Amino acid sequence: MRMIKVGVLGASGKMGAQTCLAVQDAADCELVAQLGRGDDLAELTKAGAQVAVDLTRPEAVMTNLQWCIENGIHAVVGTTGWDEERLATLRSWLDAAPGVGVLIAPNFSIGAMLMMQFAAKAARFYESVEIIELHHPDKVDAPSGTARRTAELVAAARQEAGSVPIPDSTTDELDGARGAQIEGIRVHGVRLRGLIAHQEVLFGNEGEMLTIRHDSMSRVSFMAGVLLGVRRIVDTPGLTVGLEHFMDLS
Ligand SMILES: NC(=O)C1=CN([C@@H]2O[C@H](COP(=O)(O)OP(=O)(O)OC[C@H]3O[C@@H](n4cnc5c(N)ncnc54)[C@H](OP(=O)(O)O)[C@@H]3O)[C@@H](O)[C@H]2O)C=CC1
Numbered sequence: 001m002r003m004i005k006v007g008v009l010g011a012s013g014k015m016g017a018q019t020c021l022a023v024q025d026a027a028d029c030e031l032v033a034q035l036g037r038g039d040d041l042a043e044l045t046k047a048g049a050q051v052a053v054d055l056t057r058p059e060a061v062m063t064n065l066q067w068c069i070e071n072g073i074h075a076v077v078g079t080t081g082w083d084e085e086r087l088a089t090l091r092s093w094l095d096a097a098p099g100v101g102v103l104i105a106p107n108f109s110i111g112a113m114l115m116m117q118f119a120a121k122a123a124r125f126y127e128s129v130e131i132i133e134l135h136h137p138d139k140v141d142a143p144s145g146t147a148r149r150t151a152e153l154v155a156a157a158r159q160e161a162g163s164v165p166i167p168d169s170t171t172d173e174l175d176g177a178r179g180a181q182i183e184g185i186r187v188h189g190v191r192l193r194g195l196i197a198h199q200e201v202l203f204g205n206e207g208e209m210l211t212i213r214h215d216s217m218s219r220v221s222f223m224a225g226v227l228l229g230v231r232r233i234v235d236t237p238g239l240t241v242g243l244e245h246f247m248d249l250s
């Protein structure tokens with residue numbers, strides 16, 4: 001059996017701690033480094049890490065990834081806060097490091113992957129669509145990476161289908177009352193103690209609605225996806241955005 005040496009960045013955070021346990025429990029992985037804020041990234045190379053799993057903060061992830069790529073370490077990234085500009089920077093670093101792979105996974109849970117796929121499939125059949133993401137109040141970014149990715153997938157499906165504009169007669173609006181717009185799709189964020197990670201995608205036509213909802217009630221829900229990413233990224237050079245590329249969802 002091939003053993004993969006894994007380092008976790010953000011190891012004492014909520015996701016990082018859960019990931020350390022999952023890596024330790026995986027028969028084909030060895031947890032060789034657990035780094036937090038202020039730790040020296042060179043610990044990764046000293047420990048022989050082949051893959052770094054980044055579960056830090058949007059303000060830390062770029063520095064971490066630049067270092068990993070320059071040092072030939074693959075990365076599986078759960079940290080959110082991505083936009084096209086950041087992805088383009090990442091691509092340019094990867095162009096200079098052939099053989100290194102980076103996976104950006106807005107969501108590692110199987111149910112969230114399916115929710116996004118189902119939403120993309122439903123998109124062309126409905127006139128209206130809005131997204132509501134609901135998270136614990138310690139989350140620093142809004143909207144969630146999952147909501148951003150869902151909006152992008154839904155917008156792309158609508159564009160491909162030549163959908164009519166989403167109806168909305170609002171002309172008098174208190175700032176924020178209608179949420180944020182991502183590629184023309186309205187996204188609303190809820191932060192509530194007691195929640196972990198949840199999302200609803202609402203579709204509407206005259207006389208009917210379809211609601212696609214996913215709930216993560218524990219961070220364990222993300223671990224199978226993290227391990228899948230670790231196992232696949234060592235053989236997948238370049239940038240991969242979305243765990244769906246490593247899954248057979250046909
Ligand atoms: N893709 C997915 O499926 C999921 C993604 N996430 C994302 O993962 C990220 C982490 O989430 P969560 O665990 O809830 O957040 P936490 O705040 O619990 O954890 C973040 C951790 O990163 C540490 N950290 C901050 N800066 C650095 C740095 N430069 N180097 C190393 N560690 C650093 C923090 O340390 P300190 O405490 O000292 O600040 C903290 O321990 C978020 O971006 C979140 O959106 C979360 C869940 C699922």
Ligand SMILES: O=C(O)C1=N[C@H](C(=O)O)C[C@H](O)C1
Binds near residue numbers: 135140
């Ligand atoms: O911060 C979180 O908790 C989560 N972040 C990811 C996101 O922004 O989509 C994934 C999941 O929703 C949990």
